[in-house]
């Protein structure tokens with residue numbers, strides 16, 4: 001039986017929503033989890049790369065096979081420019097390759113085991129308290145019965161991904177969280193294909209000095225912010241093809257880039273699984289809570305924009321939110337929810353914002369400019385690894401020497417990059433001052449400071 005007045009209603013049963021529902025229920029809350037799709041169809045449908053440390057921080061066990069694919073050996077990431085000239089090899093691929101369908105299923109099962117009720121239904125309407133504007137009720141149009149039901153939780157979590165169904169409807173959040181513009185939307189696609197000619201796949205890998213299981217990543221195939229990543233399985237039977245770009249910049253979408261690669265690659269066979277979707281880029285929102293509601297995952301722009309990665313940060317946000325509210329008398333109270341915003345943004349906001357600033361810089365660069373930058377040595381190995389791992393760049397002496405040597409060889413490139421690099425460092429530092437209390441004046445001052453640093 002559905003609880004009509006649970007402690008928490010979570011909208012969206014993808015990884016962020018399912019993880020939030022599980023941890024909230026494990027902490028003692030009564031939880032209803034709703035998705036417009038059947039539970040088995042919710043969330044991402046492709047293979048994602050997620051650094052292992054993000055699972056640890058989120059208190060989610062690291063994936064094991066078959067959920068973790070390419071688990072056999074330690075693999076490298078071979079990075080090439082748009083001409084296929086390789087400029088860097090990250091010896092140990094920092095991402096675990098995760099079958100997102102299985103990860104989502106595992107998190108949903110954890111939620112059900114903790115007593116969460118699942119409903120298939122889409123948000124049809126919301127009720128706000130006329131005075132306080134607190135979110136008091138959510139009406140769901142139920143898929144199976146074609147009826148509507150109104151749930152009155154104390155806290156509603158918007159984990160509806162790019163749809164951001166509550167963020168767009170709750171006035172306090174809609175005002176503070178502008179919808180990403182088309183130039184802030186990456187269209188990405190990832191598909192698994194059978195390999196029909198293993199010798200052809202081996203030739204491809206040999207041409208890139210790569211081994212089966214390694215990631216071969218072409219940076220900037222159609223413009224500054226675009227990638228094409230090929231991952232051949234260890235047994236040479238399957239290959240993953242991933243691409244992402246920002247079509248509003250006048251370039252082909254990730255799907256079109258994948259399709260072109262597939263059409264031009266004779267050793268590729270039948271398409272087995274995968275999908276495409278928009279990924280919201282942009283700065284992480286600084287207002288991720290309002291009375292009775294909190295945002296997590298893609299709905300909160302918790303995306304590491306440099307490569308459009310949102311799984312790990314969404315899982316961490318789910319944990320931080322659950323831990324902030326489970327022992328509170330009223331989980332939807334604005335002061336309680338602010339603990340979540342403060343803890344998450346103070347720790348992770350700076351690196352998300354910094355990565356987005358570099359994304360915007362890369363969008364201003366042509367394919368050839370990105371190629372020159374990659375080949376210049378200005379982005380040294382440790383910097384690239386930090387970018388792939390989603391960790392802050394910790395400059396040791398050796399990497400500073402590498403960057404300085406690159407700057408001496410390429411002074412014009414270094415001068416072009418320097419202002420963005422300086423802003424990234426200042427943005428990262430600024431988030432450590434995220435206001436500890438939900439004081440509107442302090443939050444306004446914080447936003448004004450960020451706006452200055454973000455200006456391009």
Ligand SMILES: Cc1cc2nc3c(=O)[nH]c(=O)nc-3n(C[C@H](O)[C@H](O)[C@H](O)COP(=O)(O)OP(=O)(O)OC[C@H]3O[C@@H](n4cnc5c(N)ncnc54)[C@H](O)[C@@H]3O)c2cc1C
Pocket residue numbers: 011012013014015016017034035036037041042043044046047048049050121122123159160161162163164165188189190242275276277278279296297298299303308309310311312314
């Ligand atoms: C091709 C591709 C490759 C990617 N690769 C990576 C990668 O390698 N690493 C990485 O970290 N990230 C990657 N990403 C991004 C990653 O997939 C997302 O950041 C992540 O899945 C977001 O999770 P989420 O739970 O916030 O939202 P979602 O997974 O989008 O889940 C949202 C859920 O909400 C439901 N919903 C929406 N609207 C409503 C409504 N009105 N009512 C009820 N339910 C609703 C949806 O049905 C959906 O199930 C990739 C994305 C794409 C498209």
